[in-house]
Amino acid sequence: MTTDSAAAQSVGSPRLYALELVPGGVHRINPHDGTVTDIALGIPEVPDGIVVDETEGYAYFTLMGAPDTPLQPNVEPPFTHRNGSVQRVPLAGGVPQIVVPRGTFTTGKQLTTDPATGRLYWCDREGRGVYRAERDGSGLTALILTAGQGPTRAEEECVGITVDTAHGWLYWTQKGPSDGGKGRILRARLELPDGTSPGDRDDIETLWEGLPEPIDLELDPSGQVLYWTDRGAGPLGNTLNRAPVPPPGRRGDTPTIVASEFHEAIGLAIDHARGNAYVSDLSGAVYEITLADGSKRLVTKFPGPVTGLALVL
Incomplete structure (x- = not known):
């Protein structure tokens, strides 16, 4: 993999961070020329x-844990054992x-x-939940637990998440079965309502349903426009x-397809100031x-599947 130096990027230029699935890795990408620095x-x-917090000097990332069967190219193994974690790595490497x-x-x-508090929020797919913790790992809190609430287990699996702390909202995706057309995007308050538990909340709204297989989410800075990737079957x-x-x-209006023809779209990061989005796929x-016209440019291509993306401006 080609490497670059963070110092070589001009001050104020965006830095894109990506996770490679197999072999697992954390990478920094110069989005202008596609050069890559391997962090872990x-x-x-x-x-x-x-x-990513460049001021603090760390990338934080979730792990799905060890799969039930050995990892193989182009095969998604089952993950049923409770061995997920959140880890961090210095941006200088380590x-x-x-x-x-x-x-x-x-x-x-x-x-x-939430940059203001440093709190981390994430989804647990096979565990069927949404969690929050402080950046040091303390204060672990289950916010949503969906087990037993859907017609099938796959329809209970939580994947993508974004938070609107200014207005107090939590948004997440439940992707449904692969290419099943049963994906949903939901919303609830960031804090549990009094007298409820994560598994019996009475404030959950379904905003969109019948989606192919929605994955990662991002809100615009105003909290008024939601973006998401979908890895399900085309054309939607x-x-x-x-x-x-x-x-x-209220339910959401019919979404607009901004760009298509990805190979199982996963990661999402948006540069709202420049009007660009970054999408990774498997x-x-x-x-x-x-974003204005949906035109695509290949920034770089890794040998293995790419999952999460983060953009720092």
């Missing part, structure tokens, strides 16, 4: 979601450090943060989508998409 390699527990211990949850998926899947966030008590490709 040989991670055996399948990284998925990432957030050995990953445990933040939320292995076994606290099952399979860590998309990770997001393998897409980058957006739609206005509906007011409380072919190992990382694309830049112009």
Whole structure:
């Protein structure tokens, strides 16, 4: 893999961070020319979601844990053992450090943060839940637990997450079975309502349903437009989508497909100021998409599948 130096990038230029699934790795990408710096390699527990704090000097990432069967190219193994974790690695490179211990949850998926408090939020796919913790791993809290609430287990699996701390909302995806057309995007308050538990909340709204297989989420800075990737079958899947966030008590309008023809789209990061999105997929490709017209540019391609993305401006 080609390497570059963070110092070689001009001050104020965006830095894109990506997780490689197999072999597991954390990488920094110069989105202008596609050169890559390897931050951590040989991670055996399948990284998925990432957030980056360059001031603090760390990348935080979720891990799905050790799969039930050996990892093989182009095959997604089952993850049923409770051995997921949150870890961090210095951006200068080094050995990953445990933040939320292995076994606290099952399979860590998309990770997001509240920069004002440093809190981390993530989804647990096979564990069927949404969690929060402080950046040092303390204060672990289950916010959503969906087990037993759906018609099938696959329809209970939580994957993508974004938070609107200014307005107090939590958004997440439940992808449904592969290419099943039963994916949903849901919303609830960031804090548990009084007298409820994570498994019996009375404030959950379904905003969209019948989606191919929605994965990662991101909100625009105003909290008024939601973007998501979908890894399901085309023509509605393998897409980058957006739609206005509906007011409380309303369903979402039909989403707009911004770009399509990905190979199982997963990671998502948006440069709202420049009008660009970055999408990764399981072919190992990382694309830049112009939001105005949906045009795509290949930024770089990894030898293994790419999951989570994070953008630092």
